[in-house]
Amino acid sequence: MSVLVYTENWDGKFKKASYELVSYATQVAEMLNTSVTAISIGKVNDDELLKLGGFGATKILKADDQHLNGLDNQAYTDIIARAAIEEGAGVIVFSHNNTGKALASRLSVRLKAAVGAGLIKLPVSLSPFIVYKKVFSGKAFAQVELKTEVKILTLMQNSFELVEADSRAEIVSFAGETGVPKTVIKDVQKQTGKILLTDAEVVVSGGRGMKSPDNWGVIEELADALGAATACSRPVSDEGWRSHDEHTGQTGKIIAPNLYIAAGISGAIQHMAGISSTKCIVAINTDSDAPVFEYADYGVVGDALKVLPALTRAVKEAKSK
Amino acid sequence: MKILVCLGNVPDTTTKVKFADGAALDKTGIQWIINPWDELALTRAVELKEDSGNAVDQVTVITVGGKDAEPTLRKALAIGADEAIRIDAEPADAYSVAAQIAEAVRDKGFDLILSGIESSDYNGSMVSGMLAEFLNNPSVSAVSGILIQGSEVELTREIDGGKEQVVVPAPFVAAVQKGIAREPRIAAMRGIMMARKKPLTVIPAVDVNPLTEFVKFELPQPKPPCKMIDAEDIDVLVQWLQNEAKVL
Ligand SMILES: Cc1cc2nc3c(=O)[nH]c(=O)nc-3n(C[C@H](O)[C@H](O)[C@H](O)COP(=O)(O)OP(=O)(O)OC[C@H]3O[C@@H](n4cnc5c(N)ncnc54)[C@H](O)[C@@H]3O)c2cc1C
Ligand SMILES: Nc1ncnc2c1ncn2[C@@H]1O[C@H](COP(=O)(O)O)[C@@H](O)[C@H]1O
Numbered sequence: 001m002s003v004l005v006y007t008e009n010w011d012g013k014f015k016k017a018s019y020e021l022v023s024y025a026t027q028v029a030e031m032l033n034t035s036v037t038a039i040s041i042g043k044v045n046d047d048e049l050l051k052l053g054g055f056g057a058t059k060i061l062k063a064d065d066q067h068l069n070g071l072d073n074q075a076y077t078d079i080i081a082r083a084a085i086e087e088g089a090g091v092i093v094f095s096h097n098n099t100g101k102a103l104a105s106r107l108s109v110r111l112k113a114a115v116g117a118g119l120i121k122l123p124v125s126l127s128p129f130i131v132y133k134k135v136f137s138g139k140a141f142a143q144v145e146l147k148t149e150v151k152i153l154t155l156m157q158n159s160f161e162l163v164e165a166d167s168r169a170e171i172v173s174f175a176g177e178t179g180v181p182k183t184v185i186k187d188v189q190k191q192t193g194k195i196l197l198t199d200a201e202v203v204v205s206g207g208r209g210m211k212s213p214d215n216w217g218v219i220e221e222l223a224d225a226l227g228a229a230t231a232c233s234r235p236v237s238d239e240g241w242r243s244h245d246e247h248t249g250q251t252g253k254i255i256a257p258n259l260y261i262a263a264g265i266s267g268a269i270q271h272m273a274g275i276s277s278t279k280c281i282v283a284i285n286t287d288s289d290a291p292v293f294e295y296a297d298y299g300v301v302g303d304a305l306k307v308l309p310a311l312t313r314a315v316k317e318a319k320s321k
Numbered sequence: 322m323k324i325l326v327c328l329g330n331v332p333d334t335t336t337k338v339k340f341a342d343g344a345a346l347d348k349t350g351i352q353w354i355i356n357p358w359d360e361l362a363l364t365r366a367v368e369l370k371e372d373s374g375n376a377v378d379q380v381t382v383i384t385v386g387g388k389d390a391e392p393t394l395r396k397a398l399a400i401g402a403d404e405a406i407r408i409d410a411e412p413a414d415a416y417s418v419a420a421q422i423a424e425a426v427r428d429k430g431f432d433l434i435l436s437g438i439e440s441s442d443y444n445g446s447m448v449s450g451m452l453a454e455f456l457n458n459p460s461v462s463a464v465s466g467i468l469i470q471g472s473e474v475e476l477t478r479e480i481d482g483g484k485e486q487v488v489v490p491a492p493f494v495a496a497v498q499k500g501i502a503r504e505p506r507i508a509a510m511r512g513i514m515m516a517r518k519k520p521l522t523v524i525p526a527v528d529v530n531p532l533t534e535f536v537k538f539e540l541p542q543p544k545p546p547c548k549m550i551d552a553e554d555i556d557v558l559v560q561w562l563q564n565e566a567k568v569l
Contacts (some may be wrong), residue, residue: 105450190483302552
């Protein structure tokens with residue numbers, strides 16, 4: 001029995017989230033006294049693949065067939081299912097991101113394996129096999145028993161620390177047969193040069209209290225100083241002040257940065273549901289009774305248009321020391 | 322073309338959740354709503370049907386749930402679905418829900434099957450892909466746009482840091498998210514009147530065992546109060562973020 005982890009790549013590269021995932025899989029494998037095999041689909045060079053060894057994978061299956069460029073959920077599931085069977089995987093780990101959700105769900109039916117979806121820590125017990133997750137958009141936690149022999153786990157991003165390991169990984173070419181991919185990708189549009197909201201460790205976010213899209217300069221300057229991504233509340237994106245992919249919350253992006261700075265955001269439950277896994281929340285609001293202060297760790301009562309530039313100055317000063 | 326929309330029935334998001342014996346949701350006093358993304362999926366399905374260029378002849382909604390889920394189906398009919406199906410079973414887990422829906426819709430000629438990306442209660446994001454696998458259909462997830470162009474359905478799929486335009490052959494299953502429709506459609510009086518006459522069929526459940534079981538629920542620990550910083554003294558905030566919270 002082994003633990004299999006699917007490591008997604010982005011244009012041939014892994015991200016910190018990939019290493020977190022391998023770290024997690026390695027800890028699960030330690031609990032089960034077994035080893036970790038990673039599977040990578042698509043074109044990734046060997047140096048990049050070997051980095052997965054630095055977090056505990058001892059074997060790396062490289063499935064880089066030409067026809068596998070571009071996500072096709074069925075073809076990818078074919079490959080991962082075959083790898084799981086050949087490796088005798090007892091546990092298969094995915095990220096709880098769009099790709100992970102799409103593949104874990106199909107694989108569950110293929111292998112008749114229970115899924116623990118959106119986990120935030122290691123299994124609580126092995127027998128029975130019980131996992132731990134958030135439910136009701138962060139308003140509660142649940143323990144879930146997985147009742148099948150093979151288990152699938154999907155891990156929330158940013159919920160597990162990197163653990164370096166000094167295992168050396170061996171790369172094995174893997175030619176899993178697949179059906180003909182049915183997904184035709186006609187066009188791709190990517191933002192470039194920006195820190196992605198879902199990857200960011202620090203996020204600066206503005207709400208309707210920012211008053212006008214013309215005032216976003218102070219948010220962007222603070223984000224620049226912090227190496228942060230920018231976000232917003234839903235009314236802000238609905239008004240067209242900011243692009244739709246910046247809106248966080250129940251109906252927008254769900255993120256888990258280390259630090260979230262909310263400026264001019266009232267703290268509606270639907271907004272907070274998108275950031276309930278954030279480690280530290282700072283709120284800046286003119287109204288000392290705004291609900292956002294019930295969720296925040298640190299609060300400033302004041303005009304965001306003045307407080308944000310002051311904060312930018314203070315951050316720059318602290319960083320130059 | 323026939324569209325099926327999978328609807329989950331979930332507690333209103335502003336509900337304070339409580340648990341009976343820590344093992345199940347205490348349902349007293351809960352307001353139930355259509356899962357927000359499913360409502361958007363339905364809105365888009367109805368838009369596609371109304372726009373006559375699309376040759377959509379029928380929008381069907383389906384839910385796995387007890388009799389108490391029927392008001393949600395009626396609401397969907399009032400919004401514009403043509404018919405509703407309730408599979409008579411308490412939803413136990415994603416696997417069993419997907420298996421139930423697959424049994425009920427297999428070979429019924431649905432070209433486009435839409436689900437939401439996630440249920441706002443148990444936050445699994447699993448039903449959609451599972452249903453596709455049971456039906457052996459292609460699936461596309463994180464879909465934020467659907468356009469019908471002749472015989473082709475073009476989907477916008479959200480990827481990390483961007484979007485893709487993709488086409489898969491019908492029948493297929495799509496998990497939709499924000500962007501698919503601008504605002505959920507509100508049922509008008511006329512819709513509510515018409516909904517009473519539209520068919521709501523109850524079909525018996527098949528025998529499937531769930532693969533997972535919720536064994537315990539916990540509420541979060543109360544959080545320590547927010548530490549306030551004087552707006553004139555922002556340096557203090559930076560020091561705390563560095564030395565106390567250790568996030569800078
Ligand atoms: C089903 C459903 C789903 C939803 N999903 C989401 C979601 O995913 N994400 C989301 O964000 N919302 C969502 N909403 C909307 C949500 O309920 C709130 O309406 C929204 O979050 C409020 O946005 P806001 O805080 O920017 O604006 P407001 O509520 O208008 O708050 C503005 C705040 O700014 C403060 N302020 C004013 N001037 C200043 C100043 N100069 N400096 C500092 N502070 C100032 C005010 O005191 C106030 O607290 C959803 C609603 C529903 C019903
Ligand atoms: N009981 C149910 N009946 C019908 N559809 C459901 C049910 N539960 C979930 N779904 C659909 O599956 C999607 C994803 O749900 P989940 O996997 O539970 O997060 C939802 O957005 C619905 O479209």
